[in-house]
Amino acid sequence: MASALINVPPRARRGEIIEIKTLISHTMETGFRRTQLGALIPRDIIRRFVCTYNGTEVFRAELHPAISANPFIVFSTVAVESGTLEFHWTGDNGFSVTQSAAILVE
Amino acid sequence: MERRTSRREFLRAAGGVAAGLGLGSIVAVTPARATPAEMQEATRRVVGAAPINPGRVKLDLPPLIENGNAVPLTVDVASPMTGADHVRAIHVFTQKNPQPNVVSFHLGPRAGRARVATRVRLADSQTVVAICELSDGSFWSDRADIVVTLAACLEDGI
Numbered sequence: 574m575a576s577a578l579i580n581v582p583p584r585a586r587r588g589e590i591i592e593i594k595t596l597i598s599h600t601m602e603t604g605f606r607r608t609q610l611g612a613l614i615p616r617d618i619i620r621r622f623v624c625t626y627n628g629t630e631v632f633r634a635e636l637h638p639a640i641s642a643n644p645f646i647v648f649s650t651v652a653v654e655s656g657t658l659e660f661h662w663t664g665d666n667g668f669s670v671t672q673s674a675a676i677l678v679e
Numbered sequence: 680m681e682r683r684t685s686r687r688e689f690l691r692a693a694g695g696v697a698a699g700l701g702l703g704s705i706v707a708v709t710p711a712r713a714t715p716a717e718m719q720e721a722t723r724r725v726v727g728a729a730p731i732n733p734g735r736v737k738l739d740l741p742p743l744i745e746n747g748n749a750v751p752l753t754v755d756v757a758s759p760m761t762g763a764d765h766v767r768a769i770h771v772f773t774q775k776n777p778q779p780n781v782v783s784f785h786l787g788p789r790a791g792r793a794r795v796a797t798r799v800r801l802a803d804s805q806t807v808v809a810i811c812e813l814s815d816g817s818f819w820s821d822r823a824d825i826v827v828t829l830a831a832c833l834e835d836g837i
Contacts, residue, residue, distance in 0.1 A: 578706035590791035603800070605777045626789065633785040639776050639800050641749040650789055 581674040585652035593624070595661055596645045597670060603638035619664035621642055627656035631656060636664075652678045713779045718772050721779035722810065725770050726818050736769075736821040738809040747801040747831040752761040753811045754784075756793035756819070768812040775803040792797035823835060 580594040597619070604616025616638065624632040631650045650658075655678045662670045684825070713721075722731070739753035758766045765788045771781040784795045801807070804827050810820040 603777070629789070631789040634795075634797075635711060635783040635785075637778060637780045637782060639778065639781040641798040645796075645798050647753075647794075648784070648786070649712065649789035649792045649794060650792065653789075663771055 577660065577670055577672045579658075579672055579674050580593070580657055581676055583675070584677040584679065585673070587652060587654075587678050589652045590649050591652050591676075592647065592649045593649045593658070594645070595624075595660055596643060597669070598643050599646065599662075599664070601636075601638065601640055601642045605638065615664045617668075619662050619668060621661075621663045622646060623661045624648070624650070625659045625661075626650060627654065636670060654678055692710045693705060712775055713774065715774045718774050718808070720757070722770075722772055722808070725783075726810065726812075729816065729818050731820045733820060735819040736809050736811050738771075738807065738821040738823045740807055740823040740825050742824070743826045743828070744801070745828045747803075747827040747829055749798045750801050750825070750827075751796065752807070753796040753797050754811070754821075755757040756811045758792055758793045758813065760786075760788055760791055762788045763802050763814070765814045766790070766811050767814055769793070770810045770812075771799070772808045772810070773799075773801065773805055774807075775805040776800070777802065781807075801825065803827060803829050 577595065582591050585591050586662045591648060598618050600617065602614055602617040606614045607615060609659040618638055619636050622634040632648045634637060634646060636644060657673050657675055659671060714817050735757050737755040744750050756766045758764065766786050769784040772779050773781055781799050784798060786793060804822050804825060806820045806821055806822050810818055811817055
């Protein structure tokens with residue numbers, strides 16, 4: 574089972590820019606590698622990462638095979654209100670992981 | 680009569696398998712490569728006919744990296760990130776990876792700061808290009824040269 578690590582500050586001041594770090598375990602098989610017998614290893618990557626803040630999309634990324642195994646993505650957002658940040662990763666072979674983090678804005 | 684494999688037959692068969700494996704590994708170390716022309720084409724697919732201006736973007740990449748499988752990459756765009764003037768998207772392209780596209784980030788005024796970081800694979804020493812799209816429709820870019828000692832994509836197969 575895939576597991577994700579998310580680093581979101583638990584509390585922030587209103588209007589503050591917070592940095593979010595995400596890491597998810599995934600092999601990101603490129604689809605360009607071959608076995609020693611020459612057979613192509615099929616592609617298996619995460620295609621899309623979306624972050625929503627209380628239901629509103631604030632960041633989105635489209636990943637390609639050139640992203641390293643265990644994709645690590647750092648981005649930022651403005652702390653506007655208390656609530657939940659949701660993170661969705663979707664990819665090949667029906668890969669889908671959702672995680673959330675709560676933030677308290679004062 | 681009982682049929683047993685002689686030593687000679689066994690060695691002949693084993694040699695055949697070894698040759699097959701050798702051939703397989705030769706095939707494995709010649710992956711497809713994108714060319715600078717393909718990168719241009721991929722860039723044009725994103726940008727369209729709009730001109731790409733140098734500046735405003737800062738692509739941060741180490742000048743020399745030992746392991747091409749995980750190269751830290753940071754893109755920083757000088758932008759106030761307001762509703763009227765913000766970065767809409769950041770795209771990263773490479774010249775010599777099997778595919779020119781690396782990643783596309785979509786941001787908005789809610790990002791607060793146009794700065795993203797990730798880790799990428801690089802198949803060779805090459806030039807990496809970051810292109811950002813602003814809310815007024817203009818495109819800005821930066822490029823960085825990197826020397827890769829151990830290339831990604833060339834590791835042994837399973």
